[in-house]
Amino acid sequence: MTDALTLGFSPCPNDTFIFHALVHGLLPDAPTVRARLEDVETLNQLARRAVLDLTKISYHAFGHLRRDYVLLRSGGALGRGCGPLLVARPGIGMSDLRQRPVAIPGELTTANLLLQLCAEGFDQTVVMPFDRIMPAVAAGRCDAGVIIHESRFTYQRHGLVRLLDLGQWWEEETGCPIPLGGILARRALGPDLIRRVDAAIRRSVEHAFAHPDAPRAYILCHAQEMEETVVDRHIALYVNDFSRDLGDEGERAVRLLLQKAEERGLIPACDLPLFID
Missing domain, CATH: 3.40.190.10 (Periplasmic binding protein-like II)
Structure with a gap:
């Protein structure tokens, strides 16, 4: 070729x-x-x-x-230490997210796969480009979001808090x-x-x-x-x-x-x- x-x-x-x-x-x-x-x-x-x-x-x-x-x-x-993060506005907890809109960076992303493997009930996901997730969560258009790439370094600037480190969950669950x-x-x-x-x-x-x-x-x-x-x-x-x-x-x-x-x-x-x- x-x-x-x-x-x-x-x-x-x-x-x-x-x-x-x-x-x-x-x-x-x-x-x-x-x-x-x-x-x-x-x-x-x-x-x-x-x-x-x-x-x-x-x-x-x-x-x-x-x-x-x-x-x-x-x-x-x-x-290690590089997995997606589930973030939300202050005052929102994991128990609040069942059947609620959660932003994800794509249906076929590993971020979404880890979210689904970690817990059931996240079936109201909203797909959007990864760089729009933090503004959407901060504005209340979604209750939480799974962020990837450089967003893990900047989410605090949007007034968001980390609910779960999905990479850390995976490492503790599997040792891998x-x-x-x-x-x-x-x-x-x-x-x-x-x-x-x-x-x-x-x-x-x-x-x-x-x-x-x-x-x-x-x-x-x-x-x-x-x-x-x-x-x-x-x-x-x-x-x-x-x-x-x-x-x-x-x-x-x-x-x-x-x-x-x-x-x-x-x-x-x-x-x-x-x-x-």
């Missing part, structure tokens, strides 16, 4: 940090890619239509996509790090090309770690409304050794998340292997 591969990822600092070298042709012999930057739920929906060759994805969405896509070992977001998002490749690309892509993404992550100033302008270009200190905290939180390679611990966490989601009937069962190997 000589045409550029389509690669979808978010404009968030962790993704632009990771993919900078690959997108800008800084890696000799790496496959050529054409980037498409979209919010996480848009990427989830594009993947459902198999529009993209390669894409960042919520692990919740991956549970619905295993027939068409295979998981790569590099480039994803998985870790929390799988947030991974990188997928269409199975139709074939094993050889998929392996080349996976190796190239790992090299892109390593290039960013070795030359952290190189992607700076690219990161800030797509994070125009984010303070540089928040950008730095965002990258430090979401890019780690699991971004280089899931490893055994990361793979175990992903398998457990999908298993629990299957057991609750939140995703369909699938007997295909997660990885090409």
